[in-house]
Amino acid sequence: MKMTPIQQRILIVDDHPIFRKGIAMLLEHEHDIIISGEAETAAQAMGLVEHQEFELVIADISLKDINGIELVKSLKALKPHLPVLVLSMHDESLYAERALRAGARGYLMKQAPPDQVVTAIRQVLRGDLYLSAAANLLMLNSFVTGRGSNSKSSVEKLSDRELEIFELLGQGRGTSMIAHDLRLSVKTIEAHRSHIKTKLGITTAPELVRAAVEWVTRRTGGDD
Amino acid sequence: MKMTPIQQRILIVDDHPIFRKGIAMLLEHEHDIIISGEAETAAQAMGLVEHQEFELVIADISLKDINGIELVKSLKALKPHLPVLVLSMHDESLYAERALRAGARGYLMKQAPPDQVVTAIRQVLRGDLYLSAAANLLMLNSFVTGRGSNSKSSVEKLSDRELEIFELLGQGRGTSMIAHDLRLSVKTIEAHRSHIKTKLGITTAPELVRAAVEWVTRRTGGDD
DNA sequence: AGATCCTTCGGGGTTTCCCTGATGCCACGA
DNA sequence: TCGTGGCATCAGGGAAACCCCGAAGGATCT
Numbered sequence: 065m066k067m068t069p070i071q072q073r074i075l076i077v078d079d080h081p082i083f084r085k086g087i088a089m090l091l092e093h094e095h096d097i098i099i100s101g102e103a104e105t106a107a108q109a110m111g112l113v114e115h116q117e118f119e120l121v122i123a124d125i126s127l128k129d130i131n132g133i134e135l136v137k138s139l140k141a142l143k144p145h146l147p148v149l150v151l152s153m154h155d156e157s158l159y160a161e162r163a164l165r166a167g168a169r170g171y172l173m174k175q176a177p178p179d180q181v182v183t184a185i186r187q188v189l190r191g192d193l194y195l196s197a198a199a200n201l202l203m204l205n206s207f208v209t210g211r212g213s214n215s216k217s218s219v220e221k222l223s224d225r226e227l228e229i230f231e232l233l234g235q236g237r238g239t240s241m242i243a244h245d246l247r248l249s250v251k252t253i254e255a256h257r258s259h260i261k262t263k264l265g266i267t268t269a270p271e272l273v274r275a276a277v278e279w280v281t282r283r284t285g286g287d288d
Numbered sequence: 289m290k291m292t293p294i295q296q297r298i299l300i301v302d303d304h305p306i307f308r309k310g311i312a313m314l315l316e317h318e319h320d321i322i323i324s325g326e327a328e329t330a331a332q333a334m335g336l337v338e339h340q341e342f343e344l345v346i347a348d349i350s351l352k353d354i355n356g357i358e359l360v361k362s363l364k365a366l367k368p369h370l371p372v373l374v375l376s377m378h379d380e381s382l383y384a385e386r387a388l389r390a391g392a393r394g395y396l397m398k399q400a401p402p403d404q405v406v407t408a409i410r411q412v413l414r415g416d417l418y419l420s421a422a423a424n425l426l427m428l429n430s431f432v433t434g435r436g437s438n439s440k441s442s443v444e445k446l447s448d449r450e451l452e453i454f455e456l457l458g459q460g461r462g463t464s465m466i467a468h469d470l471r472l473s474v475k476t477i478e479a480h481r482s483h484i485k486t487k488l489g490i491t492t493a494p495e496l497v498r499a500a501v502e503w504v505t506r507r508t509g510g511d512d
Numbered sequence: 513a514g515a516t517c518c519t520t521c522g523g524g525g526t527t528t529c530c531c532t533g534a535t536g537c538c539a540c541g542a
Numbered sequence: 543t544c545g546t547g548g549c550a551t552c553a554g555g556g557a558a559a560c561c562c563c564g565a566a567g568g569a570t571c572t
Contacts, residue, residue, distance in 0.1 A: 079399055080307075080310075080398045080399055081310075081399070081400070081401055081402050082307060082310035082311060082314065082398060082400075082402065082405060083304075083306060083307055083310055083398070084310070085309070085310035085311075085313040085314060085402065086304075086305075086306035086307055086308070086309035086310030086311075086313065087306060087309075087310075088313065089309040089310065089312065089313045090306065090309060153304070153377065174304045174306055174307070175303055175304055175305070176305070176306075177305055178305050178306065178309065181306060223517085223518060223519085224518090225518075225519065225520095226518090226519095233494070234498070235498070236492070236494045236495040236497070236498030236499075237494060238492055238493065238494040238558095238559080239558090239559060239560080240558075240559080241492075241494075248519090248520075248521090249520075249521055249522090250521095250558095250559085251520080251521050251522065251523095252519075252520050252521060254521095254559080254560070254561080255519080255520075255521075256519085256520095257560085257561095258560090258561070258562085259518090259519095268460070268462055268465075269462065269527095269528090269559085269560060269561090270457070270460045270461060270462040270465075270497060271460040273460070273494060273497045273498070273501070274458070274459070274460030274497065274501045275460075277497070277498045277501040277502060278501060278505060281501075281502055281505065447548085447549060447550085448549095449549075449550065450549090450550095462527095462528085463527090463528060463529085464527075464528080472550090472551075472552090473551075473552055473553090474527095474528085474552095475551080475552045475553065475554095476550070476551050476552060478528080478529070478530075478552095479550080479551075479552075480550085480551095481529085481530095482529090482530070482531085483549090483550095493528085493529060493530090493558095493559090
């Protein structure tokens with residue numbers, strides 16, 4: 065019998081098996097923490113959360129079915145007190161802010177050193193917020209300038225849902241495909257497209273796709 | 289002393305520490321394989337390869353300093369017989385072809401199941417090529433149709449007119465716009481689009497635009 | 513309590529997409 | 543010289559996407 069009275073059960077949501085292994089390895093020597101669930105998609109994650117108890121969810125931003133931000137919202141709706149730590153692969157303050165607004169309790173980039181990851185997990189488990197240093201600065205910046213103002217890359221002005229659709233457009237997905245992915249009406253996607261165009265000052269459909277593709281490749285294959 | 293006569297030394301190049309841990313965990317029980325080097329950037333990797341001996345390099349596509357493809361080329365220049373296994377986040381065809389052309393001996397996506405990763409490592413160590421199933425199909429497509437002389441970026445197969453239209457598509461021009469620009473019938477542009485899609489192995493309209501945009505941005509702001 | 517987004521859709525008209533041809537043109541080889 | 547085949551040009555017609563309207567239920571902020 066050990067001294068550890070309660071083990072903190074964690075659910076990992078990430079579509080990269082190797083990455084999940086990495087987290088597992090990090091927590092190998094933290095005996096009071098145990099990974100008691102893994103999911104590759106948001107849908108799987110929701111299913112697990114419904115039937116099992118967890119003390120923490122670690123979720124990636126980019127999942128296959130839906131955006132990680134949406135997953136955070138869904139989780140909040142189902143289990144308001146279940147803390148979520150959000151991981152993202154390529155920094156960007158954009159997602160940090162959205163993640164916290166959606167109810168996440170922490171935000172961390174995957175480039176973070178291992179000890180920082182453990183720190184973040186412990187901090188969120190304790191009930192605190194965790195923001196990595198880089199995200200921290202950017203958050204401050206965006207609070208000072210007055211919350212979602214203009215000076216940014218104008219993609220900032222998109223809502224969560226709009227951004228999600230913008231990204232899918234940038235991956236070469238068509239309207240009806242996206243509607244199917246998100247289980248929404250084609251009409252809804254059309255409305256979002258229209259709103260995105262307005263916000264970005266774009267007038268034609270092909271220009272919208274071009275902007276989306278360039279934005280996605282800039283953050284996926286880019287240097288920034 | 290164990291029976292293992294030679295340990296295969298591996299260098300991992302990836303800017304995500306957690307991911308490197310994940311690979312390490314996968315190879316924990318493969319006693320003839322050892323991770324004897326880790327690097328976060330291409331520059332670091334080159335430094336290590338100069339001073340140490342490795343039997344295999346596992347490299348991510350998206351690094352901080354330069355593209356992983358360029359790293360493969362540099363490694364080939366320095367150690368022509370050192371095999372490289374390339375990992376990538378979530379795209380598929382675009383980089384697989386480039387990676388192999390640059391001299392990589394294998395291509396794998398990070399979504400791959402753990403056992404597939406081990407298989408890939410062993411296969412490349414043995415001297416074989418490794419292509420994941422999804423990449424496989426796309427490569428076959430481009431080799432079979434390309435056969436012999438070219439097998440270039442497959443955009444080479446487009447006729448002059450088709451290439452012209454492809455470029456305009458990549459600039460975000462719509463069908464009717466292009467028709468007007470070139471003083472042609474909309475029907476003609478539609479025919480060209482259709483032919484381009486066939487030649488590039490593309491099935492949907494949005495994918496065509498995405499391919500065109502990526503090609504154009506790579507050509508104007510590009511690397512190779 | 514009102515204003516303002518966000519998100520979700522429908523109607524209806526216009527445009528684009530896509531499949532199936534069809535017509536000249538030109539080059540290459542049997 | 544006569545196919546054969548790629549290239550460029552277009553039409554018809556049905557399906558799908560796009561675009562301009564409107565609208566309703568929520569969330570948030572003032």
